[in-house]
Amino acid sequence: MVGKVSERREALRQTLVEVAESMVAHEGLSALRARDVAKEAGCALGAIYLHFPDMDALAAAVNARTLQRLEGEVAEAFEAAQARDNPKRALATLGTTYAQFVWENPKLWSAIFELGFRQGEAAEPPQSPEHFRLLAAIVAPLRALLPDGDPAVIEAHARALFSAVHGIVSLSQQRRFMAVERDQVAGEISFIVNAFCDGVSASK
Template sequence: MSEKTKARKAALREKLIELAEAQIAAEGLSSLRARSLAKEAGCAVGAIYTHFDDLNALTLEVNGRTFRRLGAKVAEAVAESASQPPRDRLIAMSHAYLYFAAEQPSLWRALFDVEMSTEGPVPQWYMDALGGLFSYISEPLAEIFPDMHEQDLDLMTRALFSSVHGIVLLGLEQRISGVPLPLLKKMIAQILSRIS
């Protein structure tokens, strides 16, 4: 394959990811359709499947970008709160998570709505991105609970993430058990400040 052909294929792959990302951001993951994506990209529907096994694989690529942006926001919050006590750092990163979800709701939802499970073929880079987010949580937890066994710390990290995620999800969807966005920040702080 010539360098020109490789470059053209790489450009189409990147364009498909960008278009899928824009579509998901605008209308949600359920709006993503191969036919409309191909039309917008100016290619045949089959060309999508030369780059991706299916639309789920394309969504994982979009989610990889979303994970990186979310990770950057959380890392920024961690850096800004580095001199604060561990509970305050947990609160700061949880607020960063909330703000990201509120600003990019469809892309954020796609992180969790894509079809996959831990038993299925999940790309390693995807698991690494998730692990990176969990490490931000586990570090201050390890300071709060220095004698906690590593396995228990991992479980607590996942429980804390799930708790914050549930608060954010219910709040942003305006579910009956959720609260309006202005109170979500306070709710998260109330929960996390009681970790001991």
């Protein structure tokens, strides 16, 4: 009728992910219900399971999209801010862009970790192009600060720096534990990034 079978199959898969993404973005991961998704996507309840083994897999598809957007946006802003002679400033952009993304997409971002906790440890590290792009964007200015550094060490530092920024943003957004006040986040991120850079330079 409307097209080839494989096309309609793929179209429904896309629709399911988009519907699910909208629900997670507006109501949170816990509001992602199979019956609601089916109704909104205009298919039968069981049809979801022709495209995804279970609801967690659908949620994972939503999370993969979010992660790609996040990594893409951060890497982009990061690269745009690359002043060749100012790696500190470039790295500070990492933090503020990450924080901004989290504030603009709090429930999509939460869903990534909510599902992660539910599924325990990840079996394999992320391997998307966006992920490598983001990692490379952090490694580049670190290499400028530490020209003779072991690449493996520099990558470990890059991961640690990103994780540190993630920790500040994460606890602040949840307002739990040892959270930094919201209006102090940007300042503290700059502070820690600058100190980190100075530490990198000094260890050379």
